[in-house]
Amino acid sequence: MNVSAIHAELEQHFASDLEDIRAFLRLKSISYTGEGIRETADAVAGLIASLGGEAEVVATPGHPIVYGELWQDAPKTLLIYGMYDVMPTDEDGWMAEPFGAEIHDLPNLGPSLICRGAVNTKGPLAAFFAAMRGVQRVEGILPVNLLFAIEGEEEMGSRSFPAFAGQYAGQLKRADVVLFPFFEQDEAGMPSLVLGTKGLLYVELICNGGEWGGPTERGIHGSYNAWVKNPAWRLTQALASFVDKEEQIVVDGFFDRVRPLPQRQADLLSEQIGSGLMDAQVFRDAYAVRRLKDEDDRAAWQRLFSQPQLNIDGLFAGYIGPETKTVLPHRATAKVDVRMVPDMEPDEVLATLRAHLDRGGFEDIEIKVYNSYPWSKLSLDEPAVQAMIRTYRKLHGEVQVWPINPGSAPYYVFERLLGLPYVTGGLGHGSRQHSSNEYCTVAGILDFEKSMVTFLDEFTRGPRAPQGET
Amino acid sequence: MNVSAIHAELEQHFASDLEDIRAFLRLKSISYTGEGIRETADAVAGLIASLGGEAEVVATPGHPIVYGELWQDAPKTLLIYGMYDVMPTDEDGWMAEPFGAEIHDLPNLGPSLICRGAVNTKGPLAAFFAAMRGVQRVEGILPVNLLFAIEGEEEMGSRSFPAFAGQYAGQLKRADVVLFPFFEQDEAGMPSLVLGTKGLLYVELICNGGEWGGPTERGIHGSYNAWVKNPAWRLTQALASFVDKEEQIVVDGFFDRVRPLPQRQADLLSEQIGSGLMDAQVFRDAYAVRRLKDEDDRAAWQRLFSQPQLNIDGLFAGYIGPETKTVLPHRATAKVDVRMVPDMEPDEVLATLRAHLDRGGFEDIEIKVYNSYPWSKLSLDEPAVQAMIRTYRKLHGEVQVWPINPGSAPYYVFERLLGLPYVTGGLGHGSRQHSSNEYCTVAGILDFEKSMVTFLDEFTRGPRAPQGET
Numbered sequence: 032m033n034v035s036a037i038h039a040e041l042e043q044h045f046a047s048d049l050e051d052i053r054a055f056l057r058l059k060s061i062s063y064t065g066e067g068i069r070e071t072a073d074a075v076a077g078l079i080a081s082l083g084g085e086a087e088v089v090a091t092p093g094h095p096i097v098y099g100e101l102w103q104d105a106p107k108t109l110l111i112y113g114m115y116d117v118m119p120t121d122e123d124g125w126m127a128e129p130f131g132a133e134i135h136d137l138p139n140l141g142p143s144l145i146c147r148g149a150v151n152t153k154g155p156l157a158a159f160f161a162a163m164r165g166v167q168r169v170e171g172i173l174p175v176n177l178l179f180a181i182e183g184e185e186e187m188g189s190r191s192f193p194a195f196a197g198q199y200a201g202q203l204k205r206a207d208v209v210l211f212p213f214f215e216q217d218e219a220g221m222p223s224l225v226l227g228t229k230g231l232l233y234v235e236l237i238c239n240g241g242e243w244g245g246p247t248e249r250g251i252h253g254s255y256n257a258w259v260k261n262p263a264w265r266l267t268q269a270l271a272s273f274v275d276k277e278e279q280i281v282v283d284g285f286f287d288r289v290r291p292l293p294q295r296q297a298d299l300l301s302e303q304i305g306s307g308l309m310d311a312q313v314f315r316d317a318y319a320v321r322r323l324k325d326e327d328d329r330a331a332w333q334r335l336f337s338q339p340q341l342n343i344d345g346l347f348a349g350y351i352g353p354e355t356k357t358v359l360p361h362r363a364t365a366k367v368d369v370r371m372v373p374d375m376e377p378d379e380v381l382a383t384l385r386a387h388l389d390r391g392g393f394e395d396i397e398i399k400v401y402n403s404y405p406w407s408k409l410s411l412d413e414p415a416v417q418a419m420i421r422t423y424r425k426l427h428g429e430v431q432v433w434p435i436n437p438g439s440a441p442y443y444v445f446e447r448l449l450g451l452p453y454v455t456g457g458l459g460h461g462s463r464q465h466s467s468n469e470y471c472t473v474a475g476i477l478d479f480e481k482s483m484v485t486f487l488d489e490f491t492r493g494p495r496a497p498q499g500e501t
Numbered sequence: 502m503n504v505s506a507i508h509a510e511l512e513q514h515f516a517s518d519l520e521d522i523r524a525f526l527r528l529k530s531i532s533y534t535g536e537g538i539r540e541t542a543d544a545v546a547g548l549i550a551s552l553g554g555e556a557e558v559v560a561t562p563g564h565p566i567v568y569g570e571l572w573q574d575a576p577k578t579l580l581i582y583g584m585y586d587v588m589p590t591d592e593d594g595w596m597a598e599p600f601g602a603e604i605h606d607l608p609n610l611g612p613s614l615i616c617r618g619a620v621n622t623k624g625p626l627a628a629f630f631a632a633m634r635g636v637q638r639v640e641g642i643l644p645v646n647l648l649f650a651i652e653g654e655e656e657m658g659s660r661s662f663p664a665f666a667g668q669y670a671g672q673l674k675r676a677d678v679v680l681f682p683f684f685e686q687d688e689a690g691m692p693s694l695v696l697g698t699k700g701l702l703y704v705e706l707i708c709n710g711g712e713w714g715g716p717t718e719r720g721i722h723g724s725y726n727a728w729v730k731n732p733a734w735r736l737t738q739a740l741a742s743f744v745d746k747e748e749q750i751v752v753d754g755f756f757d758r759v760r761p762l763p764q765r766q767a768d769l770l771s772e773q774i775g776s777g778l779m780d781a782q783v784f785r786d787a788y789a790v791r792r793l794k795d796e797d798d799r800a801a802w803q804r805l806f807s808q809p810q811l812n813i814d815g816l817f818a819g820y821i822g823p824e825t826k827t828v829l830p831h832r833a834t835a836k837v838d839v840r841m842v843p844d845m846e847p848d849e850v851l852a853t854l855r856a857h858l859d860r861g862g863f864e865d866i867e868i869k870v871y872n873s874y875p876w877s878k879l880s881l882d883e884p885a886v887q888a889m890i891r892t893y894r895k896l897h898g899e900v901q902v903w904p905i906n907p908g909s910a911p912y913y914v915f916e917r918l919l920g921l922p923y924v925t926g927g928l929g930h931g932s933r934q935h936s937s938n939e940y941c942t943v944a945g946i947l948d949f950e951k952s953m954v955t956f957l958d959e960f961t962r963g964p965r966a967p968q969g970e971t
Contacts, residue, residue: 063822063824121822188825231827240791241791244794248789249937250936251936254810254908255788255907256810257805261748263813263835264748264813267737267816268741271738272741276862278714278730319719320714320715321712322714322730325728340726340727342724344820344826344827344829345733345818347821348813349813349814350836351834352589355657355814357935358814358815360814365733366821368723368825392746437724
């Protein structure tokens with residue numbers, strides 16, 4: 032591949048590619064409401080067709096999954112995994128229309144696209160196609176075969192994806208590796224590469240009035256709490272028992288399967304921290320967090336990459352509007368997510384939560400499971416991982432290697448069900464996913480496109496040892 | 502007064518009075534949004550004018566208060582206290598348009614008006630005027646002078662009422678007693694009379710991310726809880742420390758000023774419970790509560806009338822919509838109301854809550870005060886109270902005498918600021934105030950009108966001892 036020629040072509044063509052990407056971002060595709068889902072799935076099929084590939088919008092019990100093939104009779108095959116669904120935009124404080132894909136000049140970042148999905152992950156997905164079209168314009172043909180599995184339920188826990196993977200296992204297993212295109216540079220420009228992803232268990236704890244007390248059918252006048260118990264007090268008591276005042280999880284058995292980082296990854300992590308390659312202050316500044324659970328940055332990174340979490344995503348009971356209303360609610364709920372590290376398994380973790388509630392006398396509190404899938408890991412020696420590391424080194428000079436992604440994605444489907452390794456990556460920067468003013472920088476989109484080209488080159492040609500190895 | 506002639510007149514005229522009452526109920530007058538407040542205040546002034554009285558819509562820093570006079574040079578003067586504001590209607594499960602005042606046939610209750618404010622308290626207010634117009638049609642003139650103080654902020658803690666009472670003290674003090682017209686019959690038809698009302702302290706506990714941890718500006722991706730603390734966990738810990746698992750309040754000093762019921766009221770309560778006059782099962786059935794805090798009904802009634810409460814009215818943090826969203830919120834809040842019994846004082850109680858948080862290491866959690874006013878009590882010997890008791894005995898045969906109203910109203914303004922006794926009453930039944938499908942029975946409205954006439958007669962003529970005394 033004539034990488035430099037393709038990079039030059041992408042620069043030439045960027046203004047037009049940018050408009051294509053913005054048009055794709057403007058398509059609403061809100062996971063849990065289903066708004067715009069079908070149209071966006073069709074648009075993804077159109078992107079595959081724009082490369083000359085064949086696409087199929089596969090119906091599922093939930094949102095459709097777009098399967099596609101661009102077969103070039105090349106020696107190597109990449110399975111492109113991605114998602115076209117996004118989170119809702121109910122947060123306060125949006126500075127622009129959440130699906131407007133407007134370009135605003137952000138402090139320290141420069142011109143940036145403000146849009147739900149800009150970084151997570153319709154932005155990188157659309158930019159990947161732009162990059163591949165650039166390769167085709169210069170080279171005529173791609174150096175790899177591409178398969179596509181682009182789902183529409185990632186933000187709801189990829190519920191239909193495992194069944195799809197089973198159904199299409201024959202096609203998918205033709206891939207050598209799975210690539211998830213993403214903008215991996217942080218606010219300071221540092222790219223990172225993850226060697227796995229945490230598992231996700233997302234539940235709702237529901238406390239209804241019943242035999243233990245509380246109103247059973249509707250909220251009643253608040254003044255009756257003098258003689259009627261309150262589900263909000265009961266749920267509060269139950270929740271408070273899961274952690275101590277320092278927010279340490281105190282659930283029996285919760286940590287039984289947690290194992291320390293593999294030695295090689297632990298060494299690599301401390302080497303990166305020691306050399307100043309990884310700086311937690313960048314995170315504190317970017318996320319407006321004044322204090323981490325650990326004062327010491329080394330301990331903080333260790334915790335992030337080696338520890339599970341039990342997070343309250345949402346709390347609700349009674350009246351939450353302006354001013355005052357006195358009511359004794361008949362129901363109180365909490366949305367909670369667990370992020371699991373090796374070797375925790377979702378069903379076992381769920382059982383520890385249930386047992387904890389029961390031990391505390393909260394047998395009546397229901398645990399409703401929304402999402403549940405395990406962690407996955409991959410090897411630093413995986414050729415695609417090494418190719419991505421070389422890509423970062425070539426184009427940016429340095430890269431952080433993260434033992435695991437603190438977030439979650441259903442990569443276990445590839446690793447466990449299909450036996451496929453995977454790599455996440457790309458240059459480019461965006462942030463505020465799941466929050467207001469989600470953005471990606473405009474310059475980062477072009478860097479991302481170039482990095483995808485360089486990755487293809489590195490992946491197809493393989494390493495020129497010894498330089499470039501980690 | 503020719504009571505029976507007036508009762509007959511009210512029956513004759515009821516169909517037309519009912520339509521007037523429904524029209525008044527259809528006026529929205531939502532306290533905290535201000536929707537329809539001004540129009541409803543003007544309508545109240547119109548009701549006073551319909552008796553030939555003079556009304557003034559008095560501006561306040563909040564919603565206007567309607568002051569009125571109907572001076573008949575009578576020996577006795579009643580100050581009619583009431584409210585024209587209502588709670589919002591955000592609850593699920595309304596079977597009819599919340600301000601439609603539709604008539605539906607309710608099980609065991611018969612034809613009933615479904616409307617926000619039907620019982621709390623625009624229904625009784627409008628019906629009182631209908632009753633007085635009936636007296637005028639038969640007698641030409643009322644046997645008492647009437648003063649009116651009808652506020653529009655009762656559901657927000659009557660914030661402007663004390664200042665108004667001070668400003669109009671000269672006029673208001675001409676009253677012998679304050680009357681609050683209300684439908685006092687329960688689901689089983691039993692009327693009750695209250696000898697006071699609990700005080701109210703309504704606060705919001707607010708936990709924001711800050712120096713202790715947590716995101717400070719916005720919610721961030723839920724996966725970062727692995728190294729960032731969560732305000733929802735912190736608020737949960739703080740709340741859980743206020744009560745034990747049996748929902749007993751465990752705040753130092755909270756109960757210091759709580760004193761037992763006066764002996765005479767305790768004896769009267771015991772007697773009513775012993776005779777089966779007061780039956781907690783009626784409450785359990787009506788409010789769909791399977792178990793009270795006390796298994797024993799006697800203990801339950803004692804608690805209701807002699808103990809304060811600390812109730813969670815609302816809990817909120819993060820994402821509470823359908824399905825899932827993983828977020829680490831930057832803020833968590835709880836709306837809490839305290840109902841105070843003699844001799845608790847709001848400022849002292851607030852100080853115990855603040856001290857409790859501080860002792861627990863929650864100095865950062867803010868307590869925002871929305872409403873704060875003290876309890877009030879009145880004597881069983883008060884002539885107006887005795888007149889109301891005689892009214893119930895005459896028209897219904899029996900009455901429950903409650904040592905205190907578990908709910909709250911700013912009667913301290915009358916008792917403490919103006920030195921005026923007060924009485925709440927009337928036959929009629931309604932329920933589900935502050936909840937969906939608030940209602941009052943149609944038949945009860947007529948009973949209420951008649952009871953207001955009988956009360957006027959009993960109050961102006963005085964007791965014919967010994968019968969009728971309690």
